[in-house]
Amino acid sequence: MNKGEKTKQLIIEKSRKLFAKKGFDSTKTSEIAKASGISEATIYKYFDSKIDLLLACITPVEEENVEEKDFSQLPLKQLVEEYITIVVEKMINNRSQYEILFNEAIHHPEISTEYVKRIHQQNPIEKEIEKRIRMEEISTISNYFMFHVGLIGALIAMMNHHEIHQLSEENYLTNTKVQEMVDFLYYGMKGNKEDRS
Amino acid sequence: MNKGEKTKQLIIEKSRKLFAKKGFDSTKTSEIAKASGISEATIYKYFDSKIDLLLACITPVEEENVEEKDFSQLPLKQLVEEYITIVVEKMINNRSQYEILFNEAIHHPEISTEYVKRIHQQNPIEKEIEKRIRMEEISTISNYFMFHVGLIGALIAMMNHHEIHQLSEENYLTNTKVQEMVDFLYYGMKGNKEDRS
Amino acid sequence: MNKGEKTKQLIIEKSRKLFAKKGFDSTKTSEIAKASGISEATIYKYFDSKIDLLLACITPVEEENVEEKDFSQLPLKQLVEEYITIVVEKMINNRSQYEILFNEAIHHPEISTEYVKRIHQQNPIEKEIEKRIRMEEISTISNYFMFHVGLIGALIAMMNHHEIHQLSEENYLTNTKVQEMVDFLYYGMKGNKEDRS
Amino acid sequence: MNKGEKTKQLIIEKSRKLFAKKGFDSTKTSEIAKASGISEATIYKYFDSKIDLLLACITPVEEENVEEKDFSQLPLKQLVEEYITIVVEKMINNRSQYEILFNEAIHHPEISTEYVKRIHQQNPIEKEIEKRIRMEEISTISNYFMFHVGLIGALIAMMNHHEIHQLSEENYLTNTKVQEMVDFLYYGMKGNKEDRS
DNA sequence: GATGAATGAGCATTCATTCAT
DNA sequence: TATGAATGAATGCTCATTCAT
Numbered sequence: 001m002n003k004g005e006k007t008k009q010l011i012i013e014k015s016r017k018l019f020a021k022k023g024f025d026s027t028k029t030s031e032i033a034k035a036s037g038i039s040e041a042t043i044y045k046y047f048d049s050k051i052d053l054l055l056a057c058i059t060p061v062e063e064e065n066v067e068e069k070d071f072s073q074l075p076l077k078q079l080v081e082e083y084i085t086i087v088v089e090k091m092i093n094n095r096s097q098y099e100i101l102f103n104e105a106i107h108h109p110e111i112s113t114e115y116v117k118r119i120h121q122q123n124p125i126e127k128e129i130e131k132r133i134r135m136e137e138i139s140t141i142s143n144y145f146m147f148h149v150g151l152i153g154a155l156i157a158m159m160n161h162h163e164i165h166q167l168s169e170e171n172y173l174t175n176t177k178v179q180e181m182v183d184f185l186y187y188g189m190k191g192n193k194e195d196r197s
Numbered sequence: 198m199n200k201g202e203k204t205k206q207l208i209i210e211k212s213r214k215l216f217a218k219k220g221f222d223s224t225k226t227s228e229i230a231k232a233s234g235i236s237e238a239t240i241y242k243y244f245d246s247k248i249d250l251l252l253a254c255i256t257p258v259e260e261e262n263v264e265e266k267d268f269s270q271l272p273l274k275q276l277v278e279e280y281i282t283i284v285v286e287k288m289i290n291n292r293s294q295y296e297i298l299f300n301e302a303i304h305h306p307e308i309s310t311e312y313v314k315r316i317h318q319q320n321p322i323e324k325e326i327e328k329r330i331r332m333e334e335i336s337t338i339s340n341y342f343m344f345h346v347g348l349i350g351a352l353i354a355m356m357n358h359h360e361i362h363q364l365s366e367e368n369y370l371t372n373t374k375v376q377e378m379v380d381f382l383y384y385g386m387k388g389n390k391e392d393r394s
Numbered sequence: 395m396n397k398g399e400k401t402k403q404l405i406i407e408k409s410r411k412l413f414a415k416k417g418f419d420s421t422k423t424s425e426i427a428k429a430s431g432i433s434e435a436t437i438y439k440y441f442d443s444k445i446d447l448l449l450a451c452i453t454p455v456e457e458e459n460v461e462e463k464d465f466s467q468l469p470l471k472q473l474v475e476e477y478i479t480i481v482v483e484k485m486i487n488n489r490s491q492y493e494i495l496f497n498e499a500i501h502h503p504e505i506s507t508e509y510v511k512r513i514h515q516q517n518p519i520e521k522e523i524e525k526r527i528r529m530e531e532i533s534t535i536s537n538y539f540m541f542h543v544g545l546i547g548a549l550i551a552m553m554n555h556h557e558i559h560q561l562s563e564e565n566y567l568t569n570t571k572v573q574e575m576v577d578f579l580y581y582g583m584k585g586n587k588e589d590r591s
Numbered sequence: 592m593n594k595g596e597k598t599k600q601l602i603i604e605k606s607r608k609l610f611a612k613k614g615f616d617s618t619k620t621s622e623i624a625k626a627s628g629i630s631e632a633t634i635y636k637y638f639d640s641k642i643d644l645l646l647a648c649i650t651p652v653e654e655e656n657v658e659e660k661d662f663s664q665l666p667l668k669q670l671v672e673e674y675i676t677i678v679v680e681k682m683i684n685n686r687s688q689y690e691i692l693f694n695e696a697i698h699h700p701e702i703s704t705e706y707v708k709r710i711h712q713q714n715p716i717e718k719e720i721e722k723r724i725r726m727e728e729i730s731t732i733s734n735y736f737m738f739h740v741g742l743i744g745a746l747i748a749m750m751n752h753h754e755i756h757q758l759s760e761e762n763y764l765t766n767t768k769v770q771e772m773v774d775f776l777y778y779g780m781k782g783n784k785e786d787r788s
Numbered sequence: 789g790a791t792g793a794a795t796g797a798g799c800a801t802t803c804a805t806t807c808a809t
Numbered sequence: 810t811a812t813g814a815a816t817g818a819a820t821g822c823t824c825a826t827t828c829a830t
Contacts, residue, residue, distance in 0.1 A: 157350020188385030551744020582779025
């Protein structure tokens with residue numbers, strides 16, 4: 001990576017943090033410059049506009065490659081367990097991107113196009129879950145996309161409010177919490193055929 | 198209601214819509230003035246500042262009084278059913294307020310104080326649910342506040358993305374959708390003691 | 395004095411204090427209204443504009459009538475003594491007017507016209523001093539008007555700085571201070587013919 | 592001096608003139624920008640606020656260094672002569688600063704702090720005068736600070752009123768005028784021990 | 789590859805003033 | 810005689826953006 005590319009990456013990283021923390025509109029280019037240790041003019045050497053920079057901030061959510069294992073035989077509970085673990089991990093690793101995505105999408109439609117693109121690069125687990133929804137093994141969800149959006153919306157809201165009210169210094173998504181969510185989602189997804197009949 | 202009071206209400210209503218749609222920072226006082234058919238100066242006759250106006254916009258979410266019926270004997274499923282119905286109804290009736298609340302809280306901490314105040318005026322159903330969480334009849338949720346926050350976060354995210362992608366012109370939260378959510382939440386909350394043992 | 399006239403006087407008094415304390419430009423019509431216990435609109439029933447009100451504030455410096463005694467035979471020192479006493483008394487009684495006069499005259503030329511008018515209504519003592527300047531009994535001052543202006547300029551500056559630095563809570567112009575000034579001015583005015591020759 | 596520093600100085604010079612002429616509150620940032628031939632935004636690249644600029648305008652009254660000669664043996668009259676000459680010269684060279692100082696100090700207390708700082712950097716002549724006041728060689732003045740303030744207050748008032756009434760086009764403080772003041776102050780300061788006994 | 793210097797367009801906010809009642 | 814309600818015209822200040830170097 002040459003010097004220019006390095007500077008570009010630096011700007012993206014610093015912007016990402018600032019956009020997530022303060023929101024797009026409240027983050028000034030001067031702050032980005034300061035945080036990056038460069039001049040404002042330099043930002044414009046690499047990005048045409050502030051919104052262009054925002055787009056760059058959400059584009060490369062590096063997806064951890066889930067190994068190409070066969071999930072089709074996995075019992076639902078274990079599938080949900082792996083799924084939640086992955087989603088939560090992604091959330092924690094890429095929290096900035098997701099926050100930007102969910103908080104700014106409403107006011108800057110360009111963003112949401114990017115998002116959908118990414119959703120469609122579903123990893124194998126997500127594909128398997130979608131399949132089971134279609135096969136009605138998962139009986140209480142009719143649309144994977146909306147379920148996924150809702151899940152992340154819930155996670156962000158919970159993490160944010162946890163921080164705002166400083167319920168504790170530690171991170172919200174502890175193992176216990178994650179297990180609780182796995183249970184909740186597992187039983188929710190499964191529903192209960194007996195009950196319903 | 199005299200003329201002044203009327204003008205004040207008008208400003209609040211118009212601001213609420215704009216704040217929800219465009220976000221606080223992106224909504225200009227000039228737009229509010231225009232939308233209200235008054236001058237910018239008039240806004241400042243009624244509110245000390247723009248953020249003061251924002252607070253006024255979320256403050257009076259009029260809670261529909263849930264009749265003082267006894268919910269303690271109600272089976273869980275029916276309780277969840279009534280609960281979701283109320284939450285969804287509140288969401289639809291006060292969507293602007295909730296959107297402002299969830300989108301701006303992060304950048305404007307004053308807001309979240311207001312929110313907590315409101316949460317603590319729980320209606321009887323919410324109190325009953327909290328009680329059952331404590332009694333462990335609801336086995337997969339340990340903290341009502343975070344559950345509530347997550348639920349609304351999910352609802353807002355789903356409604357927003359539904360609109361952004363204009364999956365259809367109609368409102369997302371149809372009866373079918375609500376029923377799906379009730380099922381999902383009911384089975385999720387209930388968990389399954391047999392399974393776990 | 396009927397009600398209207400009373401209200402008008404009230405406005406003038408309150409404005410005078412505010413203008414003197416905070417300056418013309420920094421005094422808002424809303425403050426005047428509040429201090430007077432009336433509405434802003436009422437001010438405009440009695441005065442065409444804010445500057446019109448300012449003029450009204452300096453116009454009626456009620457001059458205490460110095461009795462028509464013959465000062466021409468009085469020794470210089472006694473004359474100066476009476477003169478300073480009168481000036482200081484006028485300053486203290488009409489401090490607001492003088493402060494407005496000296497602080498605002500520069501930025502609002504209309505004011506200074508008023509001032510000169512008043513100076514020319516010299517009282518007998520002032521006339522006598524001017525005469526002695528012309529007769530060269532007072533040998534170090536060539537122009538009474540400028541001397542008078544300088545004296546008041548000095549007094550205001552001293553009173554203001556005394557207050558700004560709160561050298562003490564009590565008023566600056568104590569009897570001792572006045573006596574000091576009388577001495578200073580007396581010897582200054584008299585000069586010393588022997589010395590000069 | 593690089594370009595930026597030059598611009599900063601230019602802004603200070605132009606502001607100084609405007610503040611002195613029209614007063615702080617009546618001078619608009621737009622006027623300063625226009626007078627300096629730059630945009631309003633540029634002003635804020637160099638100063639945090641308008642009041643910050645005001646402070647910069649009075650801060651660097653470059654004191655001409657009075658050579659370190661021994662004044663302790665100088666006869667009073669000559670000392671006063673040198674003193675007045677210096678004060679008048681300072682007044683003429685830094686008139687804007689002094690006018691701002693005396694006219695705005697009342698409404699903007701930050702200013703007077705600066706002023707006192709400067710007064711306390713007394714030059715040798717001022718120190719000598721203060722000494723003689725303490726030694727009671729100067730018998731009619733008890734406090735140098737107040738005397739100094741009064742003197743400048745008088746000078747400003749006289750210069751201003753001279754201009755307002757345009758008594759003549761020429762500057763008020765001619766040599767004759769200065770000599771008159773020297774005499775007046777000298778005899779005033781000296782008093783007359785014989786007279787008093 | 790980087791930036792010092794500058795700005796146009798805009799923003800929240802203020803305030804003297806008006807006028808129907 | 811008095812004022813509640815409203816505003817036009819500014820004002821201090823901000824910020825994304827440009828460009829010569």
